[in-house]
Amino acid sequence: MPDPFWRNGMIGKREVIVFFAALSFCFIKAYAAENLSDLREPYNDRYCTTCHGSDGRGNYGIKAPRLAGMEPWYLKRQLENFRAGIRGTHSSDREGIAMQSMAVKLSDSSITDIISWVGSWDYVATEITIEGNESLGQQLYIQCASCHGANGEGNEALGAPALRGQNDWYLATQLRNFIEGWRGSHPQDSLGQQMILMAQSLQNDDGIKNVVSYINTLSRK
Structure with missing residues (x-):
């Protein structure tokens, strides 16, 4: 790939x-x-x-x-x-x-x-396409866990979706979109604006790779 x-x-x-x-x-x-x-x-x-x-x-x-x-x-x-x-x-x-x-x-x-x-579809495990430093990613994920859950399970009350089990390339793309303001900048997207601030703390592509690599370890079986 x-x-x-x-x-x-x-x-x-x-x-x-x-x-x-x-x-x-x-x-x-x-x-x-x-x-x-x-x-x-x-x-x-x-x-x-x-x-x-x-x-x-x-x-x-x-x-x-x-x-x-x-x-x-x-x-x-x-x-x-x-x-x-x-x-x-x-x-x-x-x-x-x-x-x-x-x-x-x-x-x-x-x-x-x-x-x-x-909702009637069965879940099938995703293919891992991004590899980074999982240990560094785990540290970065601490702030993600406050909304998305320690195991990436999501939190409906906070409007935070599950992250585990999603395509890693999609997670990386969306983090980049948030950082660039291509997603979440609409005035009616309050949750998206919150994600922009959180994603920008990753600072660079290595940060994105690392946190996504850690999320891969949380993937559903």
Whole structure:
């Protein structure tokens, strides 16, 4: 698997071409569903699995994260944030922009149906793609644990999702997005603004790699 991290802050031309080629396929499949009110189960091949995988384990090629095992309350909030333009509108957040264009078509009942359907998927262990210093990452994770839990289990009361079991490349990408302000900077995203402050304490890419490597040790069995 190619290195999912940044090359001196730049994204290679080949990665950009592959991303948009794969993404265009997702759009073509999704475009076929014009009347969403008539679609309950067909999300499985038009809106979710084409990009996120038939079992919801995620798709590294287009940076579509794991959905299987994601908390319903968190999935609901993110779909609503995408739909409302609270997330996925920054020009540098290409994956977010793609997701926002999908979510804007969804009704409340559609979101409810999707959450119920995703909840039926079995969790499958993720592949580890990022390796860092787990010991240093454990120290960095102390502040993460205050919201996300000592074992990365998440905390609904604080609006903090589970981290363990998520694709490590996705966690790294989102931490970078928070640091850069590509995610969480919308005035209505108070939890995102909080994450920006927390993520910026990681300071550099090594910090991100280290904390994500430690989170990998917390992954669900």
